[in-house]
Amino acid sequence: MSNRALIDDLVRVCGPGGVRHRLADLMVFEADGSVDGAVKTTLPQAVVLPTSTEQVAGVVKIARKHGVPVVARGAGTGLSGGAVAINSGVIISLTRMNHVLEVNLLERTALVEPGVVNLDLSTHVKHQHLFFAPDPSSQKASTIGGNIAENAGGPHCLKYGVTTNHILGVEVVLPSGDIAWFDSNQAGYGGLDLTAAIVGSEGMFGIVTKALVKLTPIPQSISVILAAFASMDDAAMAVTEIIASGTMPASLEIMDQLSIEAVEAAYHAGYPTDAAAVLLVEVDGHPLEVAEISADVEALCRRIGTVQYRQSYDPVEQAALWMGRKMSLAAMGRLAPNYYLQDAVVPRSKLVQTLDEVDRLGRASGLPVANVFHAGDGNLHPLILFDRREKGAVERVLELNHDLVVACVELGGTLSGEHGIGSEKRDHMPLIYTESDLRAMAGLKRSFDPDDFFNPGKVLPAGLMCGELKDLHMQRMAQKHGIVAF
């Protein structure tokens, strides 16, 4: 069927104002937040902007009828190409479904549409002294639907957990076009926790059209600590000791020297430029407890030999202490026009060793690499700086990235802590998973989407979704156990 027929059908469901199909309007959907080159930009056939679950279901049925794939999209801030329609098809943009439908104060939950912007939800419930705990650095722009699909995390996830720990249930439109509600409390109570499977499924299992999310009480007291150290080893040791002392801060972040320099040059955040590492600690909870823990952290940092120590309970000062960290990405922008943000995770005890490796590989490649990372949970964010106009720059970045990934995996790490696999890290999956592991994941995908119709080409390396592989295992087993077929 022609594109025209597809568009006409879509207009019947979403109205003319809810369908985009002309060149300029489609072009703006060919990319997300990922680096052009790491993810190939692709033009979708059509983009729809539905306003209800029923419209989403209607669109899914039409796409099915026309045999074109469907890709869900939130704010398009994803860093792994998740929202790019790499096989073309229809993009369902959920940005118009952006209402907070219900807030239950006693249960501390909110029922929201997927297009609600993460920070808007926290602002919405702020006067009830609640907030939505997952806080990706993109929280000003990224949507709850996108956070769910990528299982997003952020600095405060050390204490509060990542997105999956805050999703109690979801309404989804399935690849069949059916609408279902998944309740995570069913785990153990006679059902399967299908919500757990939806979180982190990168839009490949179902399109989230509503979510029941947990809200967290705003802590009574917050203390922010900045401790600078003369070596990365010292900073890492401080992290280890803080954790060993039996307290769980809300966040533990480290910046290395290059990041500090960049931040200071751009914003004068007051970080000591002669320090090798700056550690930011946030402690929250009962005021007396926060005071005690802060004192413990101070004693511990001084014993290790902090070269500068600052602490504050004042929100304005706290913002100033955080500023350097928050603006670090921006500051990099001033050092080089482009950056590639890596997302590997290693066991916490391997942090220093990994950073040495990062440093070594960075030097060898000749590309500057800055490090700003979630030290508390081992989530590294090496930032590779480059200028895409230089010939071969993107290729060199991707090469270095590959080496970094391999190094992290060798140290017991994994590919991604929060940004997802998408099409960008898809081909790295065999580094950490065996063929069996991946086949089992493909099986899970198939139980939601047997025809590979939602967001095809993501997460699973090529070939895994084709029928033959599935049968291979069956045949092997059949041979082994002496029967013809299952």
Added chain:
Amino acid sequence: MATINLVEELQKPVPFSGPDMPDDELLRACVHCGMCLPSCPTYRETGDEASSPRGRLWMMSAVADGKLSLLDPDFDEQMYQCLNCRACEAVCPSGVQYGPLVEASRAQLEQHRPRPWWQQLLRQSVMSWPFDDVRRMRTGARGLRLYQQSGLSRLLQRTGVLKLMRLENLERMLPPIEESPLAPGKDTWVPKAKLANAHVFNGCVMSSVFPDVNRATGRVLAHNGYATDVPVGQGCCGAIYSHTGMLDDARVLARKNIEAFERAGDGAIVVNAAGCGSALKEYDHLLKDDPRYADRAKAFTARVLDVNELLDQQPLIPPTHAINARVTLQEPCHLVHAQRISAQPRSLLRQVPGLELVEMQESSLCCGSAGIYNITRPKMADALGDRKARNAMATGAEAVVTSNPGCQMQLRTSLIRNGSEQPVEHIVSILDEAYGGRTATGWAIDHQ
């Protein structure tokens, strides 16, 4: 074969060319992260990537790369749907300078695209004529005053002639005009103890529609130690031209203002219209390629201060009259985003005895005024105006405070449309009242 080439030639996207092309360096600074999306009023209203800063920049790059035609109607649409409110610029972590890029894109469109005759006519009559000379604007305003008083206005509103002429919005925006405008070169305000000189930028809309605000500015400045005057020879700031891609017209006005304020001698150039202020602060960029004026423009720009900025440089001389009221603040785009002035008005309001400031949601989201936007795109402007009115009304404040004439007019109409009685005041008028208004002492007015 030649014919085939011709067909291909015709189908090739029209690229940027000629003077005022969007600067490639600035364009490539966008890393497509999307952090600017939620601060953009048109994206907030539509939820459509095409109506977002990132989408618009992507389109500009597509034109620059020859993938999209400059004359693609959807490109044209987006370049003009943008309010040029600069909210995206203020939040962009990579420091993308969106303003100059959209203005250059518009300049390209103005150069290369044939406009339907009626649009040209409309733009010339509504836009160019009244603004390019303050005197003419004032004549216009006087005419308007007559028109408002004569009852003709009601007649026209009813017959719908205005709507036909797309002037209806202009009409709705205008407040009743009471005072006569300032006299440049004549009006001065002398403080008791002089701190420094200040030269008021008169502004077209401000001087014609809100002359009382300009007078209040003189009085408040004098209360705070500034010997204040209104230099002769100044004219329109030119924003209306640079925003719509008519950069050469803007340059003519810029040179004129630079000369006028050079003649006025030392001291700050004080602006109480945020839109004008941000335009004046960009003269250095506008004239950077003009060998005769580039340096003078830099010196000029360095002297320009918004009235909020100037007054908040040190604590106010304590106001004498309490104002027992709750007010809410609407932040003009060209103040908060283009000039990054946000803390100052709040600090000033806090120094007024009795006054309570209640913050509204989205106080820095564009109200839909944006120069002549509410005339050219009434639908989007109304949607944004309604949104703003709802947010202002939700605070329960007794008045809305802002500091830009365009915003004042847009807010007023929007509030009325939404059934609110909340008056809209310029921050200077509030301060003036806190010093006792027209009848206050402590400074002297001096008509030369």
Added chain:
Amino acid sequence: MQSSRGLNVSETVVIESPAHLADVLADATAHRIAILPIGGGTCLSTGLPTNEHYRALDLSQLSGIENYIPTDMTASFLAGTPLRTVRAALAENGQELPIDLASDDEGTIGGLVATGYSGARRYGQGTLKDVLIGCEYVRGDGLLAKAGGMTVKNVSGFEVSRLLHGSWGSLAVLTRVNLKVLPRPKADRTFVWQDSTLAAALDRQVRFLTSFPGCIAMETTGCGDRWTTAIRFAGRESALQDYQLQLSNAEGTPDAVLDEWPLPPSTEDNPCLVANNPVEQSRGFALMLSTHQGVNALSISLPTGTVRAELDSGLVAAREITTHAEGLWMIEGGDPDWKRDAAIWGPGRQDIAVAQAVKDQFDPGNILNRGRLFI
């Protein structure tokens, strides 16, 4: 033929290794043999009663702690590791799981993940799902695979581990679970008040809910005119003392202050009904009732030998309460004949088609725990 808690077990295979398990399961799938994985065997009677003849799997050989690095705060356990071993190993390093484990717990870590049990701290600290970072498992069809890893954050690939949590061994048999562990709080204290009516007790709970968001657990239990409401905090001594002061000012001196959370009465002996949402009244049935904050579920456990009529009326009431509170419910113990007649897993569910499709993918021969969740 042995009987394991009312289930028919025709033979037991002692599993030696994950690879061995894969073989056993592939074979069972080929021959459609119903499989019953057994960890500690502590809650085999929960769920739909069935007349299947099972081949039981003894997982006790898959026991041991691997890769426990206290400073990483992560640990990997073979699935058959007894909970008491887990508890002791963690306690030695001042760490724990967010679940109260008894020192003599016979259950296994694999069984705990499979059943999805959580305790009172679910309210403040969540379930094992929240700390599950990876696992190794064998699907019903014998495919040995792993998901996740040993890092505390991981979004590489789909979330199989968390899907297996609470699936009652119906999709796969776990051979290893990787968990994030928590520092043990310096102090842990529970404050208890008595009330003579359920309504008063529940009002108290609502007050706690609104005024003390920092608590980690809250519960009301009792029957007749004796109701107990408990609220629990963990952290530094100074904070706990301040909480006690605030509580005393608001609610009067507590009737008891405990350093140990009162573990719920053993379900085998005492009738016990557990509900999450504040219930306005006991609906007149004479069973013991307790409400837990944190899970939208109601579990009723009735002693064997309760009169049938009383059981039925209890069930009706439970159903009403759950529906009213938009909760879920299930029956844990009870007479097999009676269970067979009652829809024991609670109300029908919307997601059944997808759940069945997942089951078919993981366990195409429907051999695992046949009858427990999936018929």
